Amino acid sequence: xxxxxxxxxxxxxxIAPFAVAYLMGIDRRITARMQNRVxxxxxxxxxxxxxxxxxxxxxxxxxxxxxxxxxxxxxxxAFWLFIAGADLLIIFFVLSAAxxxxxxxxxxxxxxxxxxxxxxxxIQLIAYEPVLLLAFFCIxxxxxDFTSVxxxxxxxxxxxxxxxxxxxxxxxxxxxxPYDVAEAHTEIVSGPEVEYSGKFLGLVKxxxxxxxxxxxxxxxxxxxxxxxxxxxxxxxxIVFLAYFIVILVDNSTARLRFGQxxxxxxxxxxxxxxxxxxxxxxxxxxxxxxP
Amino acid sequence: xxxxxxxxxxxxxxxxxxSCNGCDIEIFATLTPKYDVERFGILxxxxxxxxDVMVLTGPVTKKTKSRLLxxxxxxxxxxxxxxxxxxxxxxxxxxxxxxxxxGVDTCLPVDVYVxxxxxxxxxxxxxxxxxxxKLDKLAKGEPVQPAHMRGANDVPNEVAEGxxxxxxxxxxxxxxxxxxKEG
Numbered sequence: 001x002x003x004x005x006x007x008x009x010x011x012x013x014x015i016a017p018f019a020v021a022y023l024m025g026i027d028r029r030i031t032a033r034m035q036n037r038v039x040x041x042x043x044x045x046x047x048x049x050x051x052x053x054x055x056x057x058x059x060x061x062x063x064x065x066x067x068x069x070x071x072x073x074x075x076x077x078a079f080w081l082f083i084a085g086a087d088l089l090i091i092f093f094v095l096s097a098a099x100x101x102x103x104x105x106x107x108x109x110x111x112x113x114x115x116x117x118x119x120x121x122x123i124q125l126i127a128y129e130p131v132l133l134l135a136f137f138c139i140x141x142x143x144x145d146f147t148s149v150x151x152x153x154x155x156x157x158x159x160x161x162x163x164x165x166x167x168x169x170x171x172x173x174x175x176x177x178p179y180d181v182a183e184a185h186t187e188i189v190s191g192p193e194v195e196y197s198g199k200f201l202g203l204v205k206x207x208x209x210x211x212x213x214x215x216x217x218x219x220x221x222x223x224x225x226x227x228x229x230x231x232x233x234x235x236x237x238i239v240f241l242a243y244f245i246v247i248l249v250d251n252s253t254a255r256l257r258f259g260q261x262x263x264x265x266x267x268x269x270x271x272x273x274x275x276x277x278x279x280x281x282x283x284x285x286x287x288x289x290x291p
Numbered sequence: 292x293x294x295x296x297x298x299x300x301x302x303x304x305x306x307x308x309x310s311c312n313g314c315d316i317e318i319f320a321t322l323t324p325k326y327d328v329e330r331f332g333i334l335x336x337x338x339x340x341x342x343d344v345m346v347l348t349g350p351v352t353k354k355t356k357s358r359l360l361x362x363x364x365x366x367x368x369x370x371x372x373x374x375x376x377x378x379x380x381x382x383x384x385x386x387x388x389x390x391x392x393x394g395v396d397t398c399l400p401v402d403v404y405v406x407x408x409x410x411x412x413x414x415x416x417x418x419x420x421x422x423x424x425k426l427d428k429l430a431k432g433e434p435v436q437p438a439h440m441r442g443a444n445d446v447p448n449e450v451a452e453g454x455x456x457x458x459x460x461x462x463x464x465x466x467x468x469x470x471x472k473e474g
Contacts, residue, residue, distance in 0.1 A: 028329070037327035044332055047299040051343070054297070056368040058340070189338050197340035198367035 009083040016079060017209035020216070021045040024209075027247055034251045052202030060109050060195045067105035068200060072207030074098035079214045085149040088136045095132075095214060098207070099125050106192030117191020120181050120258045127262045128169045131269030135169075138162045138277050139221060141284070152231070156222040156238060161276035163222055165269040167245055172265060173215050176250035179265065181258040216243075297343055297369055298423050298430070300332040304342035304366070308359055309391065310349025313409035314376035318346060321412040328416060331423075339365040344422065346415075350378040350385040351392040363399055371402045371422045375415055380404045 025042040032039025041047070059065060078094040103125070106118035140146050142158045156163050168179075175183040183191050196204050219242045223234040256264065282288045305318055321328060322335055336342040339362045351359060363370075374395040377383040382393035395401050402425060405418035 032327070032329065035324045037324040038330045039327075040329050040332050041299075044300065047332060051297050051300045055343075058365075058367045185337070190341070193341075194338060195340065197365075201341060 006084070009080060009085075012083050013076065013080045016083075016213040017206060018046065020209040020213045021049070023216075023243065024212075027243065030244075030247050031251055034247075049202050049205060052205065053199055055198030055202075057199055058197045059200075064105045064108040064195065065200060067101050067108055068196070068204055068207075071098050071101040071105060072203055072210070074101055075207045075210035075214070079210045079217065082214055082217050085147055088139065088146045091214070092129075092133060092136060095211070096125070096129060098211065102192060102204075102207075109195040111195050113188045113190075113194040114192060116188050117183070117194065120188075121192055123258050123262055124172050124179070124181060124265070127265040128172045128269065131165050131169055131265065131273060134270065134273035134277070135159075135162050135166055135218075138273055138280065141277055141280050152224045152226040154223055154225065154234070158280060159222065159276050161272040161279075163219075163242075165272040165276075166219060166222075167242055168265055168269050170215055170219070170242060170246050171249060172261070174212060174246055176246055178249070178253040178256045179261050180255055181261045187255070298426050300334075301344045301371070301419065301423065302334045302336040302342050303344045303346050303419075304336055304339050304362070305346045305348070306359065306362055308347055308349045308355045308379065308395065309352035309385075310376065310378060314348035314379070314407075317409045317412055318348065318375065318415060321415045326412050326416060328419070331419070333419065339363075340367070342366055343369070344371045344373060344419065346373050346375055347379050347395050348375050350382040350388075351395055351398055352390055353392060354390075356392055356398055359395075359398060369426075371426070372399055373403045373405060373415075373418050373422055374401045375405045375407075375418065376410050377406055377408045380406050383408070 022042065022045075024045045025040070028044060029039040029042060074094055075098045078091050078098060081091050081094060099121070103118050103121045106114045106121060136146065138159050139155065139162075142153060142155055143151050170176075172179045183193070188194075193201060193204055216239050219239050220235040223231065223238045225231040225234055279288070305315070307315055320326065339345075343366070345363065345366065347359070363372075372395065374380050378385060379395045380401075382388075382391055382397075385391045386393060392398060403418045403422045405414050407414050410418075
């Protein structure tokens with residue numbers, strides 16, 4: 001890895017959360033339009049973050065803050081590894097570590113809402129992680145290696161079912177209904193985040209933006225082209241498509257219970273990815289004739 | 292500039308200190324898509340640790356006072372308090388009642404009074420805007436209008452007139468003064 005690429009990847013890592021914040025602003029506007037209202041300014045998530053960071057410090061439990069800081073740094077590390085072209089499996093494990101720290105931070109305080117949220121977070125971790133791992137396996141099957149460097153194959157044509165499974169994972173990761181069981185604002189008052197306040201809530205939200213940025217980066221792997229401009233436009237479009245589907249589902253469904261979430265994500269996600277992997281394997285082994 | 296940042300994203304927590312639910316229903320109406328308060332960045336946080344603005348309805352009863360103070364102390368600075376409805380402004384018909392402390396300003400510093408029985412959603416939105424105007428002036432270092440910076444028991448004219456009228460009817464010693472104890 002040369003120094004130039006290291007610098008570029010660091011710059012992208014710094015910019016990424018703000019791009020995600022802007023996307024979330026668009027999300028809130030589209031959601032508002034779907035509910036027949038005007039909606040907040042596009043930069044609203046940034047305003048929210050600035051406000052949170054400018055509030056006074058209130059600490060419930062120092063241990064929770066240490067674990068939350070670990071969560072944020074792991075999220076940033078996972079995203080930077082992706083941009084630097086690391087192995088998808090390493091990224092997967094760093095992302096899992098981030099989610100584990102987030103859960104531990106929620107368990108570190110005695111608030112029942114936080115404890116309940118942490119348990120739900122663990123259950124959704126169990127539900128979506130195998131699907132994500134199998135999606136990476138599908139990408140390996142087509143690309144031939146596990147690196148996150150973009151190829152010029154349009155993976156979405158090879159792996160449409162895996163793409164659908166990743167949208168289910170995206171629903172969980174973005175805390176959108178019907179799978180916003182861990183956050184569940186109207187039910188358990190934002191679950192794992194209930195005990196953070198002011199600056200530290202801002203910090204955790206910032207870490208979440210990195211996690212979402214990584215999810216969008218994984219989605220962007222599904223389009224590639226030999227021409228770099230076509231590839232860029234295609235990647236942006238596929239991210240917007242995935243996000244739009246997520247917003248549409250979010251606005252047309254109600255939240256399910258966490259058991260229903262696990263029963264929805266795990267079997268359907270696994271079935272979609274495994275069937276897709278089998279079809280790709282069959283084509284590659286020329287079991288199925290392919291032109 | 293802590294105050295300047297708060298202007299664009301005030302997250303509210305609504306607490307019922309003993310209201311008849313009339314004002315509560317108006318607050319829920321304010322949060323519906325019809326009035327769309329999210330366009331001002333207002334969100335219903337439902338959690339004192341995430342909230343910036345506390346919206347209170349009803350007279351403070353002796354039982355809710357400790358809860359109210361606990362919630363207030365959990366909110367990180369800077370924070371605002373809006374008293375919605377006549378009861379929260381001054382205790383209105385419950386002034387000197389044996390089970391209430393009176394208006395919110397008997398316990399906590401109120402920033403904006405929204406009178407009305409019940410206060411209409413438009414008035415509540417106006418109250419939030421007034422609160423944000425106050426923040427804007429404080430952030431710029433300008434002197435705050437006296438109307439938005441009333442001290443304890445210094446209530447809006449309409450409410451004060453109402454109280455005076457009630458005192459005239461009931462007499463100055465309305466309510467069992469011997470029952471009313473501190474704390």
